Structure formats: C-alpha cells, structure tokens
Amino acid sequence: MERPAVEAVHLNALVVAVGRARDRAAFKELFDHFAPRVKGYLMRLGAGGAVAEDLAQEAMLTLWRKAELFDPEKASASTWIFTIARNIRIDAIRRERRPEIDANDPTFLPEAERQADEKMDWAKAEDRLKLALADLPREQAQIIELSFLADKPHSAIAAELGLPLGTVKSRIRLAMARLRTALGDGT
C-alpha cells in the first residue's frame, strides 16, 4: 500500500515539473506510464489500435500544453489525465460536444465547497479508492465498470442487464457511498 502511494505522488510531481519547467525527462516518464494506459482505455471502449494510438498521443500533447494548469491539490495526475482522455474520446470518436463547467468561473459560490479540500491528498486517496473499487460487491462493480469502459449510461446498462432502473440506481448509490467513505478515510 505504501509503494503505490509513492508512485502517485511521484506522477503528480512529474506533471508539476512539466508545468513549471517544461521538463522533457519528466514528460518522457509520464508518456511511458500513461500513453499505453490511455491507449488501452480507448481500445477497451472500442477504438481501433491506430485511432487509439493517435488519440493517446493527442492526450499526451494536451498534458504537455496544459501542465501548468494541473493542481495536485485538486486531483491526482491519473485523474487529470483520465479527464483529458475522456474529453478527447467524446470529441474525436463520439463527435459530440462536451458541455463543461469552467472551474475558475468567479461566479461559482464557494461557501459549500469541501472545507478540507486544500488538505485533501489526492495521490494517497487514489490508493484508497483502488482498494475500495477492488472491494466492491460484484454487482456494484459491474455497473461502475460498464459506466467506465462500455460508454453506457445507467438506462442502457439497465436494459442490457435486464434490471429495473431503480436497481441500477441504488447499486450506483451504494457503490458511491463506499468510494466516498474511502476518500474521506483520513490520510
């Protein structure tokens, strides 16, 4: 459990190094770690090898260009790259617009934001999340996985598994409660 935590912390530091100093050695290490995972993710979602490879390259270029926007107090490197890959896939493969919010919009009301957010260690949280994900009851894990790797919203998952909508929703709620407990589980 300690070792992977170091890895996540290390990956965060690499992205910060790219953002601050255009550190190419750090970028190469990030590329070696993340590009095959992004490619694997896109292929699991149905992209062909060549397309997945191109888009993984695009994701890594986006990382290079936007690295100065990365804030390790708001997300782990893996989470940040996941959101980049997710948006590239929606744009390039599904050819849809991705309605997004601008996290820096000053009109956002800050009062209800999580108070301890600044202190949240997302790199450590990532390891707790992985354990919690591995620990989910099969029926809950299946639905989270289908949302992640099958590009299916809950209604399609329900239809495919022959489950009532309410069952799918309650499994998602139960799974999220467990993951949230893991996230809030001290440091």
Place this chain on the structure above:
Amino acid sequence: MSITHHPGEELLLSYALGASSEPVALLVATHLSVCSACRESVKDMEAAGGAMLTTVEPAPMSDSALRSVWSRLDEKPLQRPVVAGSPSDVPPPLRAYIGDEFAKARWIPVAPGLAHLPLVTRGGARARLIRARPGAGVAVHTHRGEEWTMVLTGSYHDETGRYLPGDVQTTTPMVLHQPEADEGPVCINLAVTDAPLIFQGLLPKIVGKVFGF
C-alpha cells in the same frame, strides 16, 4: 441558491466517466454550474475514473510514438478565441447552444404561454428549453424513458411539489405529471429526455404522449 432537488448520482457518474450522451451531459453541466455539492461529487467520481485508468491493461505504443510526440512539443497549439464574458442570464454550458440571452433565443410557440427550443438530440436522448408564462402548463404526460427538468428561471409545481431555480426534477417512466408555471418571473426549464431502446415485449407500450413532451 438553495437547491433541494439534485440530479441522481447515476447521472453524475455517467457524466464524470464520459458515458452520458450530450443532452444529458448538458443537463448535468448546467446543474453543476450552480451547485457546488454536485461539483464535489463529480470530482470524487472523476477520481474513481483516474483510479480505474491505472488498472486498465496497458496497450503498448508503437516504437515511433514518443518520437512523433516529441517532434510536436514545440508546436504552438491553436488558440481558441477567448470570448469576453458579457453579462448573461444564461448558464455558461448553455451559451454554446443559444447565445447569451434567453430573450433573443429562437423560441417556437407551442400553445398559449408556452414555447420550446430544441437544443440537441443524440440517439434516444434530447435536450430542449421550455418556457412557460405563469399559469401555463404542459398537458398530462408520461415518458418512455426518464425525463429530467432543471429550472433556470422562475419556478413551477406539479403533483410532487415545487421546483425552484437550480432544482432538477427526475421523472421516471410511466409517471404521469402535469407541471404548471408559478406566478412571478417567466419559468424557463431545461428538459432532457432519455428514451432507451425498449425491446419489444419486455415492457408495455405507453400511449398518451401529448405535444411530444
């Protein structure tokens, strides 16, 4: 803004993991633009996405991939024009669809006091705006799929309660309801329906759609 009706976690999860269709993503993003609690939830769900990304089986990149990216690191990225933020009553995620003013949008009259504006349709899901003057209502209706209605301005009520700006009402299939706009400012809602494929014979066909709402 005190929001009491939030989108279900299943919608937030689909959005966070990139599995929602554009109409549903538009609804979620519009709600997130006014709801910090749901923004926190989505952040947690994205963290779960990040954790899952680390467990995906890696697919080896070709030998030339790094070199190819390397050669492009100094390219100047295309700069998207920064649009000056003009004062607007339209939540930011909606502006790409209708511009900065509800009043200038291309409303289509449907009935006295009632107009709508289709935004985007993808697969079985569609998003549109509905504008109802006080007292105007939508006829009793039901849905094949789920329907989510987010109040943008004004308020409305139906058999289940009253909905204020920021609220998202979720209506499940086969529920009959008859929303009516309250007195006060005109009620503008973002309405999204999701009609998944219903396999013949699995579920009874539902009749009684009015206005196609």
